[in-house]
Amino acid sequence: MLELTGLHKSIGGNEILHGVNLNIRKGEVLAVLGPSGSGKTTLLRCLNFLEKADSGSVTLLGSTLDMHTASRREIADYRKHTAFVFQNFNLFANKTALHNVTEGLIVARKMPKAEAEAIGMKALKRVGLANKADSYPSQLSGGQQQRVAIARAIAAEPDVIMLDEPTSALDPELIGEVLNVIRQLAEDGMTMIIVTHEITFARSVATDILFMDGGRALVQTDTKNFFEKNDNKRVREFLSSLNERMFLNENDESNKKNISHAHRGGPSHGKRSGMRKKRRRK
Amino acid sequence: MNQRLADILLESFPRIFTQGLLMTIPLTVLSFALALVIAMLCAMIQIANVKGLRQAVRFYIWLIRGTPLLVQLYLVYFGLPDLGIVLPAFPCAVLVFALNEGAYCAETMRAAIESVPKGQLEAGYCVGMSYFQTMRRIILPQAFRTAFPPLSNSLISMIKDTSLAANITVAEMFMTAQRVAGRTYEHLALYAEVAVIYLIFCTVITRLQAFGEKRLARMNGGDVIRA
């Protein structure tokens, strides 16, 4: 459904992406993994034309765009089919949660206000925040803000949602609620590209993994294969460094507190284990 | 206080005050409204980086901020007639005040717009809005909240600066007070009186500013730093 070929991007004379390819089919979830600085954010930003690529082309739903020469019109059309979730949420600070969701529908898609608000409320319900419809971003926790951002992304029924480290700006105890929402979207068949460091999450939700290193997409393969049979040296190193970090975290006193807190804290834990059961039943 | 002085003050107070309402206030309001339009245009040209025009705007701001307001008034009112351009005093004052304040407010507005995080514009793009749609609905409302206190400052300055128009024969408050002082030789009393009247006007604006700030904060979720 979406195919990217030969994406090159330099910033300030340094080439950051050296010809990246990727493809994703409808209903798939592609997790983008890789060390910090490997170009994951830049990749997503180019994919949504927030950065202008030096070269490369992207095919979405059968129509191909040259990423260097695409016109404003073409980009606007392309964006009708995509949505973006930022690492730091970027909710409109002067709009309530509901109006964050409806703004694009009303202004960009010329939808009547009543219809947009009905859709907006439905999207907020889907992320469990219907009761916060009238709150401003400054009145919401990080996790809630990110869920509103996800509601904003799904409201226009995009064909693909791109998420750049959606949980990395969050306190540990807020990560679960956001991951649950994304997991639910995946189960509902939403096509997504997610940059993430939540390796367990990627492993359980993603259908495919793209591994980035030094501005190249080293590996794109299905999730099972990536974790079980991968013999790429860099991937191995990356995974073992993550394991090490997880091990360290588990020995960390303050983290233990967080973990036990999450266990007591009920809702997110309960939901998650419930979902796991559901998945197993399938 | 002797009876004569009390009579002079009582008699001149309504005269000066009325002149304030009829001259100083309209002069200020007109000039400031025009200044805001100029400032908005200049700020947008700089933010949107319109080629050529940007340099022109920078030149205008440099020129205005680098020369005294009084000199600008004299240049236009007494100087331009040498080139055959003769403007009546009141329009001339409005023009000079607007151009002068416009340059300062342009910088206020530019800084306010630049203080809005870039992510707000990108989020607008990502939900399909254009540059101008995002500017109008997301960026400018946030920038306006930031710009509001310094713009109120400018307005307060301008009310007082309109007293300079007395120099080019605009019969505003200060000139009225000057006339009474010249006639009665009660300089201390008259200038103190006109100072009090300026203070009254400025107090009203300060109150309006506090009210406006509260409203703007509420329209943005009301998060302010307050110990």
Ligand SMILES: Nc1ncnc2c1ncn2[C@@H]1O[C@H](COP(=O)(O)OP(=O)(O)O)[C@@H](O)[C@H]1O
């Ligand atoms: N605006 C920028 N200016 C200069 N260098 C940048 C900029 N953005 C990213 N880079 C560089 O590009 C590389 C990839 O960055 P990024 O895409 O953010 O990586 P990741 O998201 O994988 O951590 C890094 O080396 C970073 O320093």
Ligand SMILES: [Mg+2]
């Ligand atoms: Mg990144």
